[in-house]
Amino acid sequence: MAKRHAGLLVAALLAAIPFPALAAPAPQMALTFDDLPAHPPYPAGESPVSVIDAIVASLKQERAPAFGFVNAGKGKPGELGTVLAHWRAARLPFGNHGYDHLNLDKVGPAQFVAEIDRNQAVLGPDGMKRLLRYPFLAEGRDPAVRDSVRKALAERGYRIAAVSLSFDDWAWNAPYARCSAQGNAAAIADLEARYLDAARSDAKAARAASQSRFGRDVPYVLLLHVGAFGARMLPRLLALYREMGFRFIPLEEAQRDRFYASTDPARPGPSPALLRTTPLTKPGDEVCPS
Ligand SMILES: [Zn+2]
Secondary structure, three states, rough: OHHHHHHHHHHHHHHHHHHHHHHOOOEEEEEEEEEOOOOOOOOOOOOOOHHHHHHHHHHHHOOEEEEEEEEEOOOOOHHHHHHHHHHOOOOEEEEEOOOOOOOOHHHHHHHHHHHHHHHHHHHHHHHOOOOEOOOHHOOOOHHHHHHHHHHHHHHOOOOOOOOOOOHHHHHHHHHHHHHHHHOHHHHHHHHHHHHHHHHHHHHHHHHHHHHHHOOOOOEEEEEEEOOOOHHHHHHHHHHHHHHHOOEOHHHHHHOOOOOHHHHOOOOOOOOOOOOOOOOOOOOOOOOOOO
16 A cells, blocks of 8 residues: 555656656857957947946846956957956956967967967966866867967967857947947947847757767857947847846856867867858948948
8 A cells, every 4th residue: 555655646746846847958059258358349438347247237137157368468458457347356266368469370389388378477476267268269270389379388388268159249249239339220220130130040050960970969168258339239149148038157168068078178189179060151341320
């Protein structure tokens, strides 16, 4: 009898579990923001500090973790300190993006590593984490160049910050500044729609690629920039991803997945590339030409 009661209890418990608990787990996404303190151009009335404040407020509102990547050599005097203070006050972590945002494939490994060290010397005392996001995502086309920088990173205790999702969010920033200066509200509304379409298409294509290659959703790492248009769109962008079922997680948690094993610089080979392989369109000089 006792056995039969236990069986009934299990059946009752199973029936009480809501259906979504049995469905596939929610896809996960880590948000990352490049180019702190400043990603120009800015429309009238906006500044690096107002943009960071808007981004921080949206992240707080959504309780979404995020990671920033900083170029200490960028921005006007005073901006770096204020932007970082506001970022850190929200308990958001930050890492190294090179002192002056130089391209490894243009400057070579010696100058590139010197840039990392110079940035580290300025930002390290503020609690900068030893994670490097390569400017232009250029890890070295030449394997010898790539390996020499990876060796320097390993010696310094760095991990590489991967990117698996990107819809070229930066490309909307300059057209937005031009359309703003011209007071062209219709063109701005069009930019907004195109931005969300691109984000949606990119995420759908990345998920399809991940499912077909690995039979699962890897945790995604999204690349964004601290531009004025991105800050304007962030509440709608986060809502879109939530609607698509995404759950936001910290970058370091995402990178613990085996998909990101090669972001350990002691291992050979490049970091994982973007999952989406189909091209997306983005706005250019034809929008609100100056
Ligand atoms: Zn950058």
